Amino acid sequence: MLKVLLVQPPYVQVPGRFNQSPPVPPLGIAYLASYILHAMAGRAEVRIMDAFSLGWNQERVIAEIAAQAPDVIGWTTVTLTANFVKRTAPYVRKRLPAAFQAAGGPHASALPGDLLPAVDASVQGEGELTFHELLECLAAGRDWRGAQGLSFLDNGTVIENPRRPLVNDLDSLPFPARDLLPMRLYEHHYPYKMRNRNFTTFFTSRGCPFKCAFCAQHVVWGGVERDRSLDNTFEEIRHLIRDHDISFIFFYDDTFTLKRARVEEFCNRIISEKMPIKWSCLTRADCLDEDLIALMKRAGCVEFQIGIESGSDVVLDSIKKKVRLDTLKSAFKLIHKHGVRTKGFFILGHFADTRETMRETVNTAIALDPSWVFFSTLIPLPGSDLFETAKQKGYLETTDWDQFNYHNFPIIHTENFTAAELDQIRRRAYRAFYLRPRKLAAYAADAVASGGYRRMFNNFLAFMDLSASSR
Numbered sequence: 247m248l249k250v251l252l253v254q255p256p257y258v259q260v261p262g263r264f265n266q267s268p269p270v271p272p273l274g275i276a277y278l279a280s281y282i283l284h285a286m287a288g289r290a291e292v293r294i295m296d297a298f299s300l301g302w303n304q305e306r307v308i309a310e311i312a313a314q315a316p317d318v319i320g321w322t323t324v325t326l327t328a329n330f331v332k333r334t335a336p337y338v339r340k341r342l343p344a345a346f347q348a349a350g351g352p353h354a355s356a357l358p359g360d361l362l363p364a365v366d367a368s369v370q371g372e373g374e375l376t377f378h379e380l381l382e383c384l385a386a387g388r389d390w391r392g393a394q395g396l397s398f399l400d401n402g403t404v405i406e407n408p409r410r411p412l413v414n415d416l417d418s419l420p421f422p423a424r425d426l427l428p429m430r431l432y433e434h435h436y437p438y439k440m441r442n443r444n445f446t447t448f449f450t451s452r453g454c455p456f457k458c459a460f461c462a463q464h465v466v467w468g469g470v471e472r473d474r475s476l477d478n479t480f481e482e483i484r485h486l487i488r489d490h491d492i493s494f495i496f497f498y499d500d501t502f503t504l505k506r507a508r509v510e511e512f513c514n515r516i517i518s519e520k521m522p523i524k525w526s527c528l529t530r531a532d533c534l535d536e537d538l539i540a541l542m543k544r545a546g547c548v549e550f551q552i553g554i555e556s557g558s559d560v561v562l563d564s565i566k567k568k569v570r571l572d573t574l575k576s577a578f579k580l581i582h583k584h585g586v587r588t589k590g591f592f593i594l595g596h597f598a599d600t601r602e603t604m605r606e607t608v609n610t611a612i613a614l615d616p617s618w619v620f621f622s623t624l625i626p627l628p629g630s631d632l633f634e635t636a637k638q639k640g641y642l643e644t645t646d647w648d649q650f651n652y653h654n655f656p657i658i659h660t661e662n663f664t665a666a667e668l669d670q671i672r673r674r675a676y677r678a679f680y681l682r683p684r685k686l687a688a689y690a691a692d693a694v695a696s697g698g699y700r701r702m703f704n705n706f707l708a709f710m711d712l713s714a715s716s717r
Contacts, residue, residue: 248290248385251316252279255327255334256298256307258648267653269299269431271447273498274351274373275322276422281374282381284420290381294426304334312341318384319345320377321365323353325627328360328647335364346384350377353647355465356629358397359404368397371466372452374419376410412468416452417478424490445494446486450479450512454500456530459565460555460593462629463500471504476511483521495525502527503534503542510538513545524548526587531577532569539584549587549617552577556596556603557610564598565632571610578614590616594675595624595668597635597660608675612682621675623656623668 252275257267272294279292293314297307311319319338321331335347349361350369358368367390369376376395383390391398395410413419424446433445451474453467463469486492503509516523526549534550556562559571581588592611594604611619626636627650636642636658643649643657643665650657656665656672663671679685 247288248286248318248381249314249316250279250282250290250292250318250320250381251311251314252292252294252320252322253307253311254294254296254298254322255330256302256304257326258330258651268433269296270496271422271424271427271429271432272296272298272322273422273447273449275320276424276427277419278320278350278373278377279426280420280423282378283423285378286381286385289385292423292426294423296428296431299428299431304330304337307334308337308341311338315342316345318381319347320369321347321349321361322351323349323361324351325353325356325625325647325650328353328357331361332364335361348377348380352462352466353628356462356627358406359399360628362397362399362404366398370395370397370406371409371468372413374413412453412470412472414472416472416474421482421485424486429490444490444492445496446490446492447498448482448486448495449498450474450476450502451499451504455504456501456568457566458553458555459631459635460596460624460626462627462633465629467500471500473505473508476508476515479512480515480519483523487522493523495523497525497527500528501530501533503529503538506533506535506538510541513541513547516545521546526551528552530569531574534577534580536580536583539580539586543584543586547586549589550581551589551591552616553591554610554614555591555593556599557592557607558599558603561596561598561603561607565596574610574614578616582615587618588616589618589620590614592619592621592675593624594621594672595656595658595660595663597624597632597639597641599660600662601667601671604671604675608678611675611679619679620652621672621679622652623672624658625650625652626658 254272254275275294279294282290282292295310302310321335323331331349338345338347347365348367348369349365350373354361354368355370358370361368367380376393379393380390380396383393390396392407394408397404397406399405429446451471453469453471454463455469455471457469483495486495524546526547528551531552554574555565555567557571562569578588590611592607594607624632626632626642641658641660643659656668659665659668
């Protein structure tokens with residue numbers, strides 16, 4: 247019996263910063279676990295260690311891995327956790343020298359050689375089939391180095407095997423192994439009224455056809471969108487309600503409303519089956535209209551999360567967002583009309599940004615008036631177009647992956663602003679948006695109505711941290 251442990255590393259805590267990121271189910275490794283359990287039934291034992299949600303530090307992670315003594319360790323990595331894996335895997339190797347260590351996820355897919363030789367192999371792209379082939383080779387004592395989608399070192403040289411084709415039939419994948427996760431720890435951050443509902447994330451599709459310059463999702467999903475059938479989707483939703491008592495779902499599809507007819511059928515099924523769930527989703531302003539918003543609300547949608555990115559059409563064009571300000575304004579007007587909550591994501595410090603365009607972004611946030619906003623400074627992620635541009639033009643302040651944190655001090659500068667100036671602009675943006683009497687009154691009323699005093703206090707701490715004076 248091959249013992250496999252899949253690990254979600256903890257994020258590096260920013261010194262002196264209040265970390266408000268809520269724990270959410272790591273569906274990537276939950277899918278990986280379920281696939282292995284089905285494909286190697288009776289031949290593999292799989293466990294998941296969600297060290298981030300459990301709040302474990304490096305010492306605890308090493309001790310727990312050593313105690314479980316797996317044969318194979320699979321690390322999932324984003325850029326922010328890459329250094330943790332690079333620092334921790336060698337200590338694990340000292341404790342468990344015979345254990346095979348592999349890393350996958352967005353960072354391993356974008357920079358396969360970066361995690362070597364800390365781990366034995368990197369998995370590029372979708373992991374299910376590649377990791378399964380790797381495990382079959384290890385279980386049988388065969389050479390695994392020819393498997394598609396793997397990278398490894400050969401006498402100090404990084405070897406990148408050809409990428410494995412994407413999974414076209416997503417229905418062929420078993421549901422994520424949420425029973426291996428600490429489901430009690432997960433919660434949806436907003437709104438307050440959802441705080442007592444059992445929560446999970448959910449994918450009804452994979453990939454995104456848009457080519458935004460700041461995004462690196464294509465390194466895993468290949469830049470194409472693939473759907474699960476609605477029959478398969480609803481089978482999983484019923485399973486979640488029946489077996490996990492889930493009543494709130496956050497649909498993690500990159501653009502949930504990409505295909506209007508599919509969303510209409512989805513909503514009508516929820517309504518006709520009287521499913522007892524509330525839900526939220528990621529979407530784009532140009533993929534919404536009034537009839538669809540109204541139908542989604544009837545079907546239980548309580549929140550849209552929308553990447554707005556900038557308040558300047560010039561900047562939006564520069565990042566290939568392919569959406570205009572007038573479209574954003576029209577969409578938010580309709581959403582407000584129907585009383586659905588919104589969370590707006592803005593990025594300050596685009597390479598085309600100036601102080602004036604960033605003022606326009608803050609003014610746009612106030613005019614659109616989402617329920618909540620998140621102002622991040624630009625993080626040029628490995629695998630994105632902007633990462634290559636930042637390297638070529640010398641805009642990056644650091645390539646220490648621990649600093650690639652949206653809560654951290656900015657890591658870029660351009661000819662138009664310094665990192666310190668960008669930090670001050672972000673802090674002023676938070677104050678300008680949130681310190682408005684009407685907004686403060688709405689949050690207080692929401693907390694009173696729902697009893698969400700603790701959440702409100704935590705949000706206040708986060709706001710104070712993000713808007714306080716610079717370092």
